[in-house]
Amino acid sequence: MQLLLNNLVEKNRQWTKHGKVANYIPELGKMDSDRLGIVVVDTGRKIYRAGDYQTKLTMQSMSKPIALLLALLDNGEEKVFRKVGKEPTGDPFNSMIKLETLNPSKPLNPMINAGAIAVTSLIKGISKEEKFFRILDLFRKISKNPNLDINMDVYLSEKKTGDRNRSIAYFLRDIGILEGDVEEILDLYFKQCSIEVTCEDIANMGMFLANQGIDRESGKSIAPMHLTQIVKTFMITCGMYDASGEFAINVGIPSKSGVSGGIMCAVPNKMGIGVIGPSLDIKGNSIAGVKLLEDLSEEFKLSIF
Ligand code: GLU
Numbered sequence: 001m002q003l004l005l006n007n008l009v010e011k012n013r014q015w016t017k018h019g020k021v022a023n024y025i026p027e028l029g030k031m032d033s034d035r036l037g038i039v040v041v042d043t044g045r046k047i048y049r050a051g052d053y054q055t056k057l058t059m060q061s062m063s064k065p066i067a068l069l070l071a072l073l074d075n076g077e078e079k080v081f082r083k084v085g086k087e088p089t090g091d092p093f094n095s096m097i098k099l100e101t102l103n104p105s106k107p108l109n110p111m112i113n114a115g116a117i118a119v120t121s122l123i124k125g126i127s128k129e130e131k132f133f134r135i136l137d138l139f140r141k142i143s144k145n146p147n148l149d150i151n152m153d154v155y156l157s158e159k160k161t162g163d164r165n166r167s168i169a170y171f172l173r174d175i176g177i178l179e180g181d182v183e184e185i186l187d188l189y190f191k192q193c194s195i196e197v198t199c200e201d202i203a204n205m206g207m208f209l210a211n212q213g214i215d216r217e218s219g220k221s222i223a224p225m226h227l228t229q230i231v232k233t234f235m236i237t238c239g240m241y242d243a244s245g246e247f248a249i250n251v252g253i254p255s256k257s258g259v260s261g262g263i264m265c266a267v268p269n270k271m272g273i274g275v276i277g278p279s280l281d282i283k284g285n286s287i288a289g290v291k292l293l294e295d296l297s298e299e300f301k302l303s304i305f
Pocket residue numbers: 059060061062093094113158165193257258259260284
């Protein structure tokens with residue numbers, strides 16, 4: 001496995017030249033476009049690392065499945081899915097077009113920005129600080145990294161420039177999906193997206209989902225299995241932006257990508273995978289990361305289908 005991972009990273013690194021680093025959040029534009037790295041953890045607690053696996057990145061949209069899990073734990077399915085749907089959109093992650101055309105109107109799923117902002121608004125806590133701490137605490141637990149924290153530069157950069165998310169959020173309040181202080185909800189969402197991680201943290205989070213919500217060291221259940229199944233189903237149907245269908249065919253692993261170039265994968269009952277590759281394709285997925293996962297999935301027959 002180790003040798004194969006080293007080879008696959010070097011084979012696929014050339015793809016980084018064919019994409020672009022996201023720069024609509026100015027601070028993300030500073031990432032090195034030629035980076036590519038991967039960490040794989042398996043149920044036998046083996047861990048394999050290759051390429052630029054030490055490069056740090058922010059969670060961005062990889063935070064959405066985890067925030068969804070927390071909102072489901074806090075509120076139950078009925079309440080969460082009153083505010084957000086269960087269907088793929090076929091539109092880009094930050095699109096708002098269907099919010100106005102669908103009737104009754106609600107974000108189509110929790111993996112697009114509109115849905116994720118609605119989900120974050122449901123996270124419980126008596127103050128905004130407590131809400132964020134509860135999110136961070138879950139991320140720390142499932143990544144097995146008690147030191148996770150926000151990257152302040154990325155957070156402030158998005159807070160300053162996030163007008164599209166701001167428009168989405170105000171629209172959501174207008175149609176009754178968001179309740180409460182919009183700026184406070186957005187702040188929480190920007191913070192959750194700015195949590196800084198490494199591939200190993202992402203791989204551990206993927207492993208937690210792959211392991212049906214059970215901590216693989218203590219054997220303790222952190223979330224009920226059926227909630228982690230809901231989360232993984234969204235990852236397969238909507239996790240790779242509007243390339244989710246193609247990714248499901250070519251890779252077949254529940255995965256969520258982020259505009260920082262990360263991909264978090266959960267191979268049910270087998271492994272967690274974390275990828276970094278900040279150079280993105282036109283849909284917003286790590287261009288070399290996707291190719292790397294195609295090869296890995298093919299090699300080890302990881303597709304769930
Ligand atoms: N914070 C980013 C945004 O809302 C996350 C986008 C993503 O990773 O897809 O625009």
